[in-house]
Amino acid sequence: MANTLEQFKSITTIVADTGDIEAIKRYQPQDATTNPSLILKAAQIPEYKHLIANAIEWAKSQSDDLAQQIEDAGDKLAVNIGLEILKIVPGRISTEVDARLSFDKAGSIEKAHKLIKLYEEAGIDKSRILIKLASTWEGICAAKELEKEGINCNLTLLFCFAQARACAEAGVFLISPFVGRILDWYKKDTGLEYSAEEDPGVISVTNIYNYYKRHGYKTVVMGASFRNTGEIIELAGCDRLTIGPALLEEMANSDTPVVQKLQAASEVVAPGAALSEAEFRWEFNQDPMAVEKLAEGIRNFAIDQGKLEDMLKAELEA
Numbered sequence: 333m334a335n336t337l338e339q340f341k342s343i344t345t346i347v348a349d350t351g352d353i354e355a356i357k358r359y360q361p362q363d364a365t366t367n368p369s370l371i372l373k374a375a376q377i378p379e380y381k382h383l384i385a386n387a388i389e390w391a392k393s394q395s396d397d398l399a400q401q402i403e404d405a406g407d408k409l410a411v412n413i414g415l416e417i418l419k420i421v422p423g424r425i426s427t428e429v430d431a432r433l434s435f436d437k438a439g440s441i442e443k444a445h446k447l448i449k450l451y452e453e454a455g456i457d458k459s460r461i462l463i464k465l466a467s468t469w470e471g472i473c474a475a476k477e478l479e480k481e482g483i484n485c486n487l488t489l490l491f492c493f494a495q496a497r498a499c500a501e502a503g504v505f506l507i508s509p510f511v512g513r514i515l516d517w518y519k520k521d522t523g524l525e526y527s528a529e530e531d532p533g534v535i536s537v538t539n540i541y542n543y544y545k546r547h548g549y550k551t552v553v554m555g556a557s558f559r560n561t562g563e564i565i566e567l568a569g570c571d572r573l574t575i576g577p578a579l580l581e582e583m584a585n586s587d588t589p590v591v592q593k594l595q596a597a598s599e600v601v602a603p604g605a606a607l608s609e610a611e612f613r614w615e616f617n618q619d620p621m622a623v624e625k626l627a628e629g630i631r632n633f634a635i636d637q638g639k640l641e642d643m644l645k646a647e648l649e650a
Contacts, residue, residue, distance in 0.1 A: 336561070337583035339590040340568060347554060347574040348421070351413050352377065355577035356420050359584065364417045365426040365486070365508070365556075365574045367464065368637040371410050375640060383412040388647050398648065405644045406430075406637070407443075411450040418460060426486045427451075428464035429471075431633035440465055440474035448483055462486040462506060466630055467495040469612055476502035488556070489629040492622035494607065494615035496540040499551060501606040506552040508574065509537045511567075512559035513629070517621045528562030538594060541570055545597040561586065569594030 337359070340346065348361040351374030356364055366374070374380055391405035414425040427447055433439040444463040451461050463483055465471035467490040475485035484505035490496060491510055499507045511533030518532045519525065528534060537555045544553055554572035558564055561582050564573060569592040575583075607615070616622060 333587055335584055336565070336586040336588045336590060337580060340564070340583060343568050343590060343592050344570050345572040346580075347572050348580070349556065349574040349576045350374075351417070352577060353379070353416055353420065355580070356417060359577070359580045361421060361580075363423040363425065363462075363572070363574075364421050365462075365464070366410065366413065366417075367428045367488070368431060368633045368640065371413060372636045372640045372643075374413050375409065375643065380413065380416075383416065384409060384644075384647065387412055388644065391644075391648065398645070401648050402641050402645050405648065406641055407446060408450060409640075409644070411447060411454065414451070414461075415454055415456065418456060424460050424462050424484075426462040426464045428488070428633075429466075430637060431466060431630050432637065434466040434468050434630045435470050437470040437474045437477075440471060441477055444474070444478055444483060444485075458483055464488050464508075467491075467499060467507070467626070468630075469498070469609055472498050472502050472504070475499070475504045479503050479505060486554070489626050491625045492536070492616060492619045493540060493543070494612055494619070495622070497543070498607050498612050500544060500547075500549040501603075504551050506554055506572075507540075508554050508556040509540055510557035510625070510629075511537055511555055511563050512557040513625050514621060515559055515563070517625055521621070528560070528566045531563055531566065533557075534563050534566045537567055537570065541594050542597070546599075546601055547603040548600040549603070561588070565590060566593055568592050 346361045347363040348356045349365050351366045351370040387405045387408035390408045391401040394404050395401055410427050414427050417425050429440050429443045448458050464486045465475050467487045478485055486506045487499045487504050488508040490507050514533035515531055541553045552571045555567050555570050556574045568590050
């Protein structure tokens with residue numbers, strides 16, 4: 333009998349949520365995703381030292397200004413790690429825009445263009461890249477413009493239905509609705525434990541998936557941020573799931589049967605009018621979990637980006 337991971341791959345596309353090359357080789361996912369926290373962790377892997385050295389050398393060739401060099405080195409390192417991952421996965425790599433641009437539409441678009449240019453200069457077509465943006469109103473609007481240019485986007489830090497609906501209406505290629513972080517919030521708020529079937533994060537992604545399929549949206553639903561394999565198995569049938577190495581290993585060592593839970597809609601109904609900015613902000617504001625977790629996620633990614641930049645600054649000044 334196939335192990336749980338092999339069974340799952342026959343139903344849902346597996347994406348590795350890591351910057352660790354060895355883990356990606358081990359589990360052979362279709363795609364991979366990174367974020368500032370994962371890039372920071374990956375940058376501390378000894379085998380990646382040459383990628384950092386290359387980023388530093390490139391940044392010094394671009395500018396004599398230290399602040400600009402730090403920014404350039406960070407962007408180049410993210411792309412360097414992405415390039416290594418693309419040697420292994422047959423599909424795409426998601427590379428994230430600086431979280432500090434989460435409320436800056438123009439800045440997000442400019443950064444996306446820069447990242448795509450760095451990939452293209454390395455011989456990678458934009459069709460293999462997903463630009464990762466926070467699911468703020470500004471991030472969604474930036475993604476809408478980028479998609480029109482043929483630059484596909486992955487909208488992350490997505491915690492509520494309003495964010496998901498706005499992303500679909502913007503024509504975003506893919507969303508990453510979070511599961512585990514939603515569960516974290518509800519456990520803290522209520523003091524309760526939840527079974528996989530009752531998991532608020534699982535329910536959120538299921539509702540989003542069903543809404544997309546019922547209304548014929550092409551946006552890919554990729555569940556993210558898992559705390560246990562029970563959450564993953566409850567979302568069997570979702571378009572894609574991005575999973576960290578520890579849970580991939582647990583699934584590979586398990587023989588738990590996998591049953592498809594999410595199904596395509598039997599009938600497609602045209603959606604209503606798109607959300608306005610005011611409607612989006614009001615609906616989002618009405619969900620305290622989403623408000624809190626989005627803000628926390630942006631802050632934490634910005635903190636890790638800062639730590640990465642401190643490391644790069646030390647290298648640049650060495």
